[in-house]
Amino acid sequence: MAGGDSSPHLLEETAVHDHRKLGRELGLFDTDPLIGSGLPYWLPDGAAVRQSLEDFVRTLERRAGYRHVYSPVLGKRELYEISGHWAHYRDDMFPPLEMGGDADAEQLVLRPSLCPHHAVMFRSRSRSYRELPLRMAELGGMYRSERSGVLGGLTRVRAIQLNDAHLFCTLDQVAGEARGALELIAVAYRAMGIVPARYRLSLPGGSGKYAARPELWERATAILVRVLEELGVEYEEGAGEAAFYGPKIDVQVADSAGRESTLSTVQVDFHQPEQFDLHYIGPDGARHRPVMVHRSIVGSVERAVAHLIELHGGAFPAWLAPVQLAVLPLGEEQADAARELADRCRQLDLRAEVLGPERGTLAARVRDARLAPYQAVLGPREAADGTLAVRLRDGRRLDPLPVGEVLDRIAARVREHTVDLW
CATH class of the missing domain: 3.40.50.800 (Anticodon-binding domain)
Structure with missing residues (x-):
């Protein structure tokens, strides 16, 4: 805001803001070759924005019945072989860490996703249908082996703080949980001043990077279509944009230059509950397979803050502002x-x-x-x-x-x- 008696105009509506330039000018974040490419650090003002966003998301989730957990950023290679990440996502993962020099040495991997950890946590004890839906949330670190040429600012990084959640539910509960996740995303967007550019129903493409079982893909897709139609949300289909384990709804946002990115997702997954042999005890006393709904309100904290910097030009809503x-x-x-x-x-x-x-x-x-x-x-x-x-x-x-x-x-x-x- 400029001084003087006339109404100041901080930003022209047509201005194009680059979060990399603005973030450094405002002292929000920076990078250093000694730390490494794609590994930004947060300065006090940027840390205040990030912490405010994280606190808001945690509170929103807690009020919606989510239970927060913590899980390690490392996992055995076998964990990701079971989940399917090793087969379908290996090129985006860091090489395993050899724990010892012999042929039988344990291999640990920096996790590319939180869902395998949460699946193991679900099966850590017997579960009853009365516990479902079980909404397990975490703001946790994960790592992607991004090529140096695509790294930039906060939008493409190698160390990611992900706002993630996994909802374990019965088949009859899936649509309601997916709908509730989309409604929670809408609440968060209003608070942040974000208007979605479009909703995309992300479906598999022709490559072999997707888990098999076409009938499960069809069932999951039908549920997401039903949710979108019940909410009256217009959407476009995107072939080849699905996760390897299931279709998803991607909430797309656009920056001031019109470039789109995915900020939030809701995914239906029949694959990993089978891979990890997840069960709950139903009212009939028998074991039943839960469905896993993956959901992220703001996606990666890094990408969310990058979008907020560009959207508001550094003039954040009061609850996010470094200096209020x-x-x-x-x-x-x-x-x-x-x-x-x-x-x-x-x-x-x-x-x-x-x-x-x-x-x-x-x-x-x-x-x-x-x-x-x-x-x-x-x-x-x-x-x-x-x-x-x-x-x-x-x-x-x-x-x-x-x-x-x-x-x-x-x-x-x-x-x-x-x-x-x-």
Whole structure:
């Protein structure tokens, strides 16, 4: 936000933002050859955005009945041979780590996916139909052996933090779980200010990279088509875009240059429950095979943040903003009051930063704080009577209000995960 009395325009609607350039300029993330290509590190402001997104997703999932788990980023090669990843996905995996020098040495693999771990966790004890649907969620690391030529920023990386979940359910529950996952994605998109470009029903192609059993593919596809039609969602079919184990609904987003990418997915999988011999005990006392629904609300955290940087040009919704309230004391006389205000914000879990006179003129500091959704100018009158004169990022100036009222209002906006400022 620029200074002055006229309404500032942070971004032109037609502007094209490159998250790689903007992310570095704003101090969100960076890379270093010594760490390695495709392995970005997160700076404090970027870490604040990422943590806010992760906390939001976890809360959203918890309220929807998901149980969160943790699983190791390594697994035996045999695990991925059973799941099918080794046969169908090996070219995208890192080579196995040899644990010892003999011919029978154990081989460990950096995981390319979380689903095999969750399948093993499901079968760790006997399950009853009364436990289903079992919604198992994890924000976990996984690794892809991407070629150097395709790596870029946060969108193509080798170390990925994936917002993943696997819903183990009966056949009768599959459609409802897939529908619930799509509805959860819609809630998250509204909070992030994202509008899907299109929905794609991703189907197998003509290559041999897909698991066999055509009848299972047909059954899974029919369920996803039914869900899309019940929700009234228009979609396009994409041959050759399915996962190797089943069809999926891909939620496509587009950047300001019109380039599309997949952010969220819902997948139906009959294959891996068979591979891992998963069972639950039904009401008849017999063993039955569950269905596995794979679901990701925001996909990889890296790609999601990249899209948010480009979508908002760094001017994130208040709940995501690295600095939510910029405090601008007019002079040194208000410095102590400004620090006390920032401390008070932190007690409310608000991210505040003091931009004092040492940072330049008030106009210069207003420009420096242009990405903060809220700015509070603290002059002698405000410091004396306990009020704040708040300027919103969209250019609106509010009449002075009591400090407590302002902070409570901002905190409420942050808790509500809304794109509205006031």
